[in-house]
Amino acid sequence: MDPVKVIEIKKSVFDDNNADAQKLRNELKHKGVYLLNLMSSPGSGKTTTLVRTINLIKDAIRVAVMEADIDSDVDAIRIKEATGVESIQLHTGGMCHLDAEMTRQGLGNLSLSETDLVILENVGNLVCPAEFDTGSCCNVMILSVPEGDDKPLKYPLMFSVCDLVLINKTDVMPYFDFDLEKCKANIHLRNPRATVIPVCAKTGEGIDVFAQWIIDQVAAWKER
Amino acid sequence: MHELGIVFHIIKQVRQVAEQNGATHVSKVVMNIGEVSTVVPYYLEDCWKWAVEKEDMMKGCELEILTIDALTHCDSCNCSYPTVANGKICPRCGSDRTWLERGNEVEIKEIEVI
Numbered sequence: 001m002d003p004v005k006v007i008e009i010k011k012s013v014f015d016d017n018n019a020d021a022q023k024l025r026n027e028l029k030h031k032g033v034y035l036l037n038l039m040s041s042p043g044s045g046k047t048t049t050l051v052r053t054i055n056l057i058k059d060a061i062r063v064a065v066m067e068a069d070i071d072s073d074v075d076a077i078r079i080k081e082a083t084g085v086e087s088i089q090l091h092t093g094g095m096c097h098l099d100a101e102m103t104r105q106g107l108g109n110l111s112l113s114e115t116d117l118v119i120l121e122n123v124g125n126l127v128c129p130a131e132f133d134t135g136s137c138c139n140v141m142i143l144s145v146p147e148g149d150d151k152p153l154k155y156p157l158m159f160s161v162c163d164l165v166l167i168n169k170t171d172v173m174p175y176f177d178f179d180l181e182k183c184k185a186n187i188h189l190r191n192p193r194a195t196v197i198p199v200c201a202k203t204g205e206g207i208d209v210f211a212q213w214i215i216d217q218v219a220a221w222k223e224r
Numbered sequence: 225m226h227e228l229g230i231v232f233h234i235i236k237q238v239r240q241v242a243e244q245n246g247a248t249h250v251s252k253v254v255m256n257i258g259e260v261s262t263v264v265p266y267y268l269e270d271c272w273k274w275a276v277e278k279e280d281m282m283k284g285c286e287l288e289i290l291t292i293d294a295l296t297h298c299d300s301c302n303c304s305y306p307t308v309a310n311g312k313i314c315p316r317c318g319s320d321r322t323w324l325e326r327g328n329e330v331e332i333k334e335i336e337v338i
Contacts, residue, residue, distance in 0.1 A: 007245055009332040013233045095229050127262060128226035156312075157262065189312060189320060 017132055021100035024107075024135030034218045035103075035118045037136035039158065042124030044144040045168045047075050049201040049210075050119060054083040056211040061116040061218055066090055066106045068098050068123050075121065086110060097128035100135040117218050126155040137221055138163040145169040145176050149183035152190050159190040166210060167198045227267040230330060231275045235282065238335055242281060247337030252286040258329040259294040260307055294327020 012018075028035055040046050047067075054063050064086040067075040076089035090106045092098060098106075103120060110118060120136060122129040141162045143151055146169065152159040159165065165187055167180065184196050197213065199206035234253065242250050257263050269287055276282040294307035300319030307327055309315075314322055 004251060004336050004338055005245070005247070006334055006336050007241060008334045009237070009241055010334075011237070011332055013230055013237065013330045013332060016237055017233060096226050097229060099229065099233075128229065131226065131262065132229065 014131065014133075017099050017101075020104075021133035021135040024100050024104055025137060028135070028137065029221070029224075031112055032222050033112050033115055033118060034138075034221045035107075035120060035134070035136040036214065036217075037120045037122055037129075037134045037139050038142070039122045039126070039129045039139065039162075040124060040142035041126050041144070041147055044124070044142045044147065045201045046121055046124070046142055047078055049142060049166065049168060049199065049207070050079060050121065051082040052201050052204055052207045053211050053214070054079070054085055054119075056207060057117075057215060058083060058085055060215055062114060063117045063119065064088075064110045064115045066103075066110070066118060066120045068092055068102075068106075068121060070094060070096075070123065086115070092123060096123055096125050097132050098122055098134050099132045103134040103136075116222070117214065126151070126158045130155075130158040130161050138217060140164045140166065142166045142168050143183070145173050145178045148176075149178050149180070149186060152183070152186035156190050159187055159194065162191065162194055164195045164197065164210075164213065166206075167196065168201055170198045170200045170205060171203055227263060228271045228275070230263060231268065231271040234332060235275060235279055237332060239279065239281065241335065242337050245337060248281065249338045250282045250285050250335055251338055252288060252336035254288045254290065254333040254335070256292050256329045256331040256333050257289050258292045258327040260324070260327045261330050263330055265289045265291070290333065292327055292329050295325040296322050297325045298322045 038046055065079050066088055068090045070092055073089040076087045079087040088109050139162045187194050187196055197206055197209050238250055238253055272287045276285045295304045296307040297304050298314035298319055299321040301317040303316050304325055305315055312322055313320055
């Protein structure tokens with residue numbers, strides 16, 4: 001029998017995905033397409049927030065949406081019906097997150113030459129999507145009031161990779177023991193650079209601030 | 225589920241290295257897993273057993289997991305302390321100007337090939 005040979009690798013498992021993600025970001029930069037990765041728990045109001053936001057920005061910039069879920073296409077259909085923008089569904093085949101390769105495959109199904117902004121609605125989950133760089137230009141997460149102001153302490157990685165945190169469902173704040181200032185402090189403990197915007201997707205409060213943030217980001221991406 | 229995605233990435237990278245080295249079979253993979261890497265070794269092993277059977281050159285491949293203790297460094301009093309027991313706040317001086325020194329690793333250390 002052949003002798004066993006030991007090969008030292010000493011390499012992070014995420015290195016390949018990180019390199020692939022960086023390559024994808026460069027390709028998007030070249031095409032002038034901004035990719036926003038949206039993450040949150042299931043039920044935090046991602047799709048409702050998106051519908052409101054897209055309807056505010058779709059006249060200013062050309063938007064497309066990729067919905068990632070383990071199964072079903074209810075979200076993609078809802079986005080298309082409620083906003084009229086191009087919307088496709090990606091199935092992760094049981095996996096709890098998207099990586100750069102899956103994101104690239106999804107982008108291949110969109111008409112990128114006619115798009116300024118692609119919003120990727122990642123799988124509802126506060127753990128795994130934070131580990132895998134999708135190749136996006138920014139990470140946005142939604143934390144909804146019923147989840148509690150202590151979530152940044154419990155899911156530190158998710159909050160540390162986010163450029164923007166939306167605190168959603170502010171209309172029900174009086175019914176929950178949710179302290180907005182404490183929540184902001186908890187987020188900044190993990191990530192001093194994160195922007196925090198309180199919103200309510202149901203009433204529309206704060207959505208205009210988020211919409212302007214996106215428009216500014218897309219403009220800066222195209223200029224740089 | 226998270227671990228399954230990681231296992232697929234490990235297998236992909238191990239297969240590449242094995243092929244570059246002209247190996248026909250991978251008999252063992254040694255991983256460095258940090259204490260606060262969010263990877264659960266038990267789940268990783270479970271996903272591993274299932275996934276390696278689908279790879280011709282990795283059937284029956286053993287997975288060895290080495291745990292790396294997590295250490296956090298405090299910039300205020302310039303000390304290092306165990307992360308899991310103390311978290312983000314320095315137990316010596318109470319500062320939050322701290323950063324993770326090690327313990328976040330999900331790293332392929334080495335492989336044994338034939």
